[in-house]
Amino acid sequence: MTPMPTEEETRPKAATARRAIAGRLSWGLADQAASSMSNFVVGIYVARSLGVTAFGVFSLAWVTYGVVLNVSRGLTTDPLMVRFSGVSDAAWRGAVARSSGAALGVAAALGAACLVIGLGLGGRMGTAFACLGVVLPGLLLQDAWRFAFFAAGTGRKAFVNDLVWGVALVPAMVVAARAGNVAAFVLAWGASAAVAAVYGCFQSGIRPRMTGVREWLRAHRDLGYRYLVENTAVSGASQLRAYGLGAIVGVGAVGVVRGAELLLGPFLAVLMGLSLVTVAEAARVLRQAPHRLGTFCLLLGGAQAAAALLWGAALLLVPDRVGELVLGGVWHSASELIVPATLGVAGAGLGTGAAAGLRALGAARRSLRSQLFASACYVIGGLGGAAVAGTVGSAWGVAAATVCGSAVWWLHLRSALRERHQNPLPEVRTP
Numbered sequence: 001m002t003p004m005p006t007e008e009e010t011r012p013k014a015a016t017a018r019r020a021i022a023g024r025l026s027w028g029l030a031d032q033a034a035s036s037m038s039n040f041v042v043g044i045y046v047a048r049s050l051g052v053t054a055f056g057v058f059s060l061a062w063v064t065y066g067v068v069l070n071v072s073r074g075l076t077t078d079p080l081m082v083r084f085s086g087v088s089d090a091a092w093r094g095a096v097a098r099s100s101g102a103a104l105g106v107a108a109a110l111g112a113a114c115l116v117i118g119l120g121l122g123g124r125m126g127t128a129f130a131c132l133g134v135v136l137p138g139l140l141l142q143d144a145w146r147f148a149f150f151a152a153g154t155g156r157k158a159f160v161n162d163l164v165w166g167v168a169l170v171p172a173m174v175v176a177a178r179a180g181n182v183a184a185f186v187l188a189w190g191a192s193a194a195v196a197a198v199y200g201c202f203q204s205g206i207r208p209r210m211t212g213v214r215e216w217l218r219a220h221r222d223l224g225y226r227y228l229v230e231n232t233a234v235s236g237a238s239q240l241r242a243y244g245l246g247a248i249v250g251v252g253a254v255g256v257v258r259g260a261e262l263l264l265g266p267f268l269a270v271l272m273g274l275s276l277v278t279v280a281e282a283a284r285v286l287r288q289a290p291h292r293l294g295t296f297c298l299l300l301g302g303a304q305a306a307a308a309l310l311w312g313a314a315l316l317l318v319p320d321r322v323g324e325l326v327l328g329g330v331w332h333s334a335s336e337l338i339v340p341a342t343l344g345v346a347g348a349g350l351g352t353g354a355a356a357g358l359r360a361l362g363a364a365r366r367s368l369r370s371q372l373f374a375s376a377c378y379v380i381g382g383l384g385g386a387a388v389a390g391t392v393g394s395a396w397g398v399a400a401a402t403v404c405g406s407a408v409w410w411l412h413l414r415s416a417l418r419e420r421h422q423n424p425l426p427e428v429r430t431p
Helices: 005-049 054-081 089-121 123-151 157-180 181-202 208-218 222-247 249-263 265-272 280-286 290-315 320-335 338-361 366-424
Strands: none
Touching: 005 054, 005 157, 005 181, 005 249, 005 320, 054 089, 054 123, 054 181, 054 222, 054 280, 054 338, 089 123, 089 208, 123 181, 123 338, 157 181, 208 222, 222 249, 222 265, 222 366, 249 320, 249 338, 249 366, 280 290, 280 338, 290 338, 290 366, 338 366
């Protein structure tokens, strides 16, 4: 009979495990900081270069990209994070080749749709959508590499990849500014992402397998299709709110809301790509110490919410002349949305902790229900508020909806943890 390890023997192992988690989370935070800074700089540069109305058009293209990105993640990289975090190198490499190939397949299909829609629309908005369709493969493949590196626990590579994108953005934005139109900025943004996507192939030593697309989708359809609906609900709700706000208040209002989001950019970018770090870590916690999953998720969500509140409080102290220097003419209107936008981001941050726990548990049905409820609240609150009190009313409606949605996420996580405790499941399979 093998003797049980003593407390003195287990303590160093626990400390080592905590240091490993802290290290991976640190690289995740560093990567998200690089991504946040890139998104923030692009948004600020475009806002100052184009003005409110043209920036609103660019923002609609950006929101549409968010929908496509979440479709790709749901079908390709979310299942990768759940089932191939911390597995053997051989299993990881095979999965990454298939998932990245699937991401390119999604990009090709939806990029063609954007191109056709853009050509049909015509005008500034149609041109922006057509250009988005052209650059989607580079954008989605770059995102797929980030997920792959975090699944392997090598967040440093994801950070370097985002730095490459950021460096490539500098000359691309300068060239776009000379052209001075929305299409040029969309192309510059996507072309710089393609540079990082190609570099990711060299970093990983893996080439995307387009022939494995059908195999990947079939093997992970139990998670992929639910995550597809869930992710599409997230970005689709944002897009419906943006289009609805433009119809109710005007396209300029979309630019104002985007300006407020830019002020909270670091946290919004972290929330968009939070699963890069948290789902992988939650899956590891579930495998190694299942009883600690709830605490891990609570600490994660609480830290996000607290950081967002602190950042929002700091923004309230920014003098108008500094705000105008950053956002130009967008600042005055955007600054009126700081308080509701901050509360909305804090509520979303709290909910991401519960979302990571449900993803790690593979409770796709519960996470889907939670997201559909939260998305419905988001659209109703955003458009209802816009109808009652314009842009400011929309921001307050979204804040209230986000807090309600977060509460539902936590109720579902509590139920899922109770079910697992009563009916223990076998380890998450890694086909």
